[in-house]
Each structure stands twice: as C-alpha cells, then as structure tokens.
Amino acid sequence: MRESHIMKIHYLTALLAVALVIVHVMVRVVQGFSDSLLFDNVVANYQFIPYAILLEAILVL
Template structure:
C-alpha cells in the first residue's frame, strides 16, 4: 500500500488515464489532419493553436493524462526492481514530484505561449 490509495486503486487510475489518453491523443491527431503537416509546424500556426481555448484544453488534458499514466508506469517498473517500504516511499515521492514538475512546466509553456506574462 502506498499511503492514501491501495495499489488496486492506483492501477485503476493507470488504466483510466491510459484509455483517456488514447482518446484525447486520437482527437489531437484528427485535428492535425485538417492542415498539412508542414504548415502545422509554422510558428504562426503553433501560436494560433494556443489562442484556441478548446485546443488548449485538449493539450492540457493530454499533458496531465500522459504525465500521470507515464510516471505511474515508471513507478510500477521501479517497484518491480526492488521491494521495501523505504524504496516504495522514495520511488512514489520522486515520481509524484516529477509528474507535478512536468505538468507545471507544460502548463507554464501553454500560458506563456498564450501571451500571458508570468513575472
């Protein structure tokens, strides 16, 4: 057990985030089919995406879902390597901190690209 959640609950979160990520990444890919790939990489088009609120919500949901799913997967792999209470606590704390850091930095990128100043 990892404190607040049972391992079975953590695995349910892992499965749900994986399925949800497949859905939102699929929507993201379908939205990219509207414009030729080369044009979608042009600076003006990339910045325009960050001014499209539904698309920003989609990007943020991809960021959060993939971060949770990915870091939980890494946590599971690391817990299979060694098994002790101290190791589990350290791995869980580090992966949660890394996940929060990635989500915070990605959200910051979305905010800055949208034209807001952070300082």
C-alpha cells in the first residue's frame, strides 16, 4: 500500500475519532455535567447500548 493511502486512512480515522468525541461532549452538555456524574446516570449510559458502543469506539480509536 502506498504511503498516500495510509495517510488518507490515518486522517479519516482521526476525523472519525473527533466526530465521536463531539457527539460525546454534546450528550454531556445536553444532560448537564453535574447530572451526568450521578451514579444512576452513569449506569444508565452503559445500559443504553448505542451510547455504550459509542464510548467503546472512542476508546478504540
């Protein structure tokens, strides 16, 4: 694979990671930061499968 293709993949991955972090921050802003730190809300985040997948994708990327 040529270096230009590798760099395109690298940039695309970076943009995807930034987009996922933006979604995560927007969820925190909408919910309220102090409310998002409550234990019940943290547990609810991981019980909501799409959001749990988003958090795992942020960790992987």
